[in-house]
Amino acid sequence: xxxxxxxxxxxxxxGKMSRREFIGRAGALGIGAAMANTMFAQAVQAAGPMxxxxxxxxxxxxxxxxxxxxxxTTNTAMTMVSRLWGEPLVVLAPHGGLDPKVAESxxxxxxxxxxxxxxxxxxxxxxxxxxxxxxxxATLERHSGEExxxxxxxxxxxxxxxxxxxxxxxxxLEQANADLPYLMADYHLIIQPNGGKDDPSAAIGxxxxxxxxxxxxxxxxxxxxxDYWDADLGHAAEIEVIVINDSTARVAALQSGQVDxxxxxPPRTAGLVDRAPNISVRSAAGSGHYVFIMHCNxxxxxxxxxxxxxKYGINRKELVDKILFGYGTIGNDTPxxxxxxxxxxxxxxxxxxxxxxxxFEKSGFDGSVLLxxxxxxxPGAPDAAALFQQSLASAGINLEIKREPNDxxxxxxxxxxxxxTSYWSGRPIQDQMYSTAYLSTADWNDTRFSNxxxxxxxxxxxxxxxxxxxxxxxxxxxxxxxxEGGLICPMFNDFIGATSDRVAGWVEDHKGFxxxxxxxxxxxxxxx
Numbered sequence: 001x002x003x004x005x006x007x008x009x010x011x012x013x014x015g016k017m018s019r020r021e022f023i024g025r026a027g028a029l030g031i032g033a034a035m036a037n038t039m040f041a042q043a044v045q046a047a048g049p050m051x052x053x054x055x056x057x058x059x060x061x062x063x064x065x066x067x068x069x070x071x072x073t074t075n076t077a078m079t080m081v082s083r084l085w086g087e088p089l090v091v092l093a094p095h096g097g098l099d100p101k102v103a104e105s106x107x108x109x110x111x112x113x114x115x116x117x118x119x120x121x122x123x124x125x126x127x128x129x130x131x132x133x134x135x136x137x138a139t140l141e142r143h144s145g146e147e148x149x150x151x152x153x154x155x156x157x158x159x160x161x162x163x164x165x166x167x168x169x170x171x172x173l174e175q176a177n178a179d180l181p182y183l184m185a186d187y188h189l190i191i192q193p194n195g196g197k198d199d200p201s202a203a204i205g206x207x208x209x210x211x212x213x214x215x216x217x218x219x220x221x222x223x224x225x226x227d228y229w230d231a232d233l234g235h236a237a238e239i240e241v242i243v244i245n246d247s248t249a250r251v252a253a254l255q256s257g258q259v260d261x262x263x264x265x266p267p268r269t270a271g272l273v274d275r276a277p278n279i280s281v282r283s284a285a286g287s288g289h290y291v292f293i294m295h296c297n298x299x300x301x302x303x304x305x306x307x308x309x310x311k312y313g314i315n316r317k318e319l320v321d322k323i324l325f326g327y328g329t330i331g332n333d334t335p336x337x338x339x340x341x342x343x344x345x346x347x348x349x350x351x352x353x354x355x356x357x358x359x360f361e362k363s364g365f366d367g368s369v370l371l372x373x374x375x376x377x378x379p380g381a382p383d384a385a386a387l388f389q390q391s392l393a394s395a396g397i398n399l400e401i402k403r404e405p406n407d408x409x410x411x412x413x414x415x416x417x418x419x420x421t422s423y424w425s426g427r428p429i430q431d432q433m434y435s436t437a438y439l440s441t442a443d444w445n446d447t448r449f450s451n452x453x454x455x456x457x458x459x460x461x462x463x464x465x466x467x468x469x470x471x472x473x474x475x476x477x478x479x480x481x482x483x484e485g486g487l488i489c490p491m492f493n494d495f496i497g498a499t500s501d502r503v504a505g506w507v508e509d510h511k512g513f514x515x516x517x518x519x520x521x522x523x524x525x526x527x528x
Contacts, residue, residue: 057261059243061245080521081220090185093511119132126210141162154445186427223238236524239522247266254273262497284510285495288492293420303364315387323491328491333482336430353394360395372413373385373404373420377420461473
């Protein structure tokens with residue numbers, strides 16, 4: 001790099017030169033636009049965070065029926081919004097483990113039945129009230145109470161008692177649980193004043209931003225919380241979350257500069273999007289999975305032979321190739337893959353029309369099967385349903401497809417209709433995934449799976465401190481779900497997001513959900 005170009009890069013890195021000006025001057029020195037863009041991005045990243053400006057994120061999933069109550073959050077957009085204004089006790093660290101948030105530390109008793117969280121000193125809610133251990137206690141009481149609708153309820157059922165003592169919040173468990181702190185990172189468990197009992201939708205928390213405008217299902221505007229305790233989070237002065245449920249419109253918004261980042265880039269077009277100027281596609285393998293879910297307690301899906309017929313009748317490789325376009329891996333009718341600790345590979349279920357036909361005839365059901373779907377369930381879901389329809393036809397099974405509206409899909413179809421397409425982002429640990437969606441008492445048991453052996457084994461696995469034994473127990477749990485459950489999991493998707501070079505600070509291989517566990521607007525900064 002010549003001296004003049006070094007000078008340009010240095011000025012870009014400290015915010016003294018816009019991208020347009022940098023590229024123009026680099027061009028005069030004979031540097032191509034692509035190379036100049038790369039150099040500009042590297043200079044900005046190396047210089048570190050810039051403060052101020054507005055970051056706009058185009059996110060899918062939300063609808064007009066959503067609520068700001070974190071207990072009822074069901075989609076990506078509302079999870080990102082809740083991360084703006086609130087925090088749980090702990091969060092996933094970028095590259096594994098946990099980072100403390102409202103709790104500054106935690107420790108367990110020797111038998112992993114008692115956990116003590118020390119609340120961070122001096123932090124306040126956005127309304128100015130000091131955070132106390134009593135607020136934490138009230139939050140967990142609200143999410144675990146008899147009348148709760150919290151998506152975290154299944155994670156909290158093993159709690160024997162809770163109490164606040166000074167600056168400490170103490171949980172006593174019925175059974176040992178070596179992974180309890182990971183459960184406290186659940187995105188529903190945002191700490192609120194008096195636990196949110198007074199007004200759960202007030203959006204008052206300890207997060208880096210304060211909500212200023214709310215147009216439910218359309219747009220959210222948040223301004224930096226001047227009293228936020230962590231200087232390393234929240235660089236932009238303002239963040240807008242714009243709901244764009246249509247994939248084509250979401251990509252177009254990024255390309256036109258209306259937004260600075262988007263989630264769920266359609267795998268079909270990811271390669272093309274990545275070649276667009278000033279845009280980077282961000283792909284990472286993870287625990288997210290595209291699924292077809294059956295209610296095990298509703299006819300005809302209450303017959304396991306019927307469920308097995310549908311499981312054998314889906315061509316998983318075809319879906320990975322034609323829906324994910326290689327951005328993912330084949331699933332095996334369990335929610336667990338190699339991204340999880342203590343994973344064991346099970347025998348792969350293959351597409352077998354003859355077995356599908358055998359189990360279908362054995363079930364005694366001779367009608368058509370109705371599947372509901374929407375693009376809002378996962379990218380390409382209607383196309384995946386059509387491919388499923390074709391593969392089942394080879395087994396003599398008639399699949400009827402009903403396409404539902406995007407708006408309201410998560411409130412009117414998912415977890416209500418007996419057979420539909422759906423999506424799970426996964427969880428950090430196996431116990432959390434199984435406890436959230438497969439324990440018979442889980443509020444989000446969207447397959448209505450109820451198996452006493454499974455429930456008992458899951459509880460036993462939580463307290464098993466021998467890693468080899470625990471690994472085998474999780475393998476046994478996966479086998480039960482695969483062979484008896486209502487989940488058809490043909491594929492695990494890579495997270496595919498995208499950012500423009502107007503923002504910097506991307507962290508590769510970030511654990512958790514898409515877009516750096518949905519913290520990208522808060523961890524990145526305006527570069528130009």
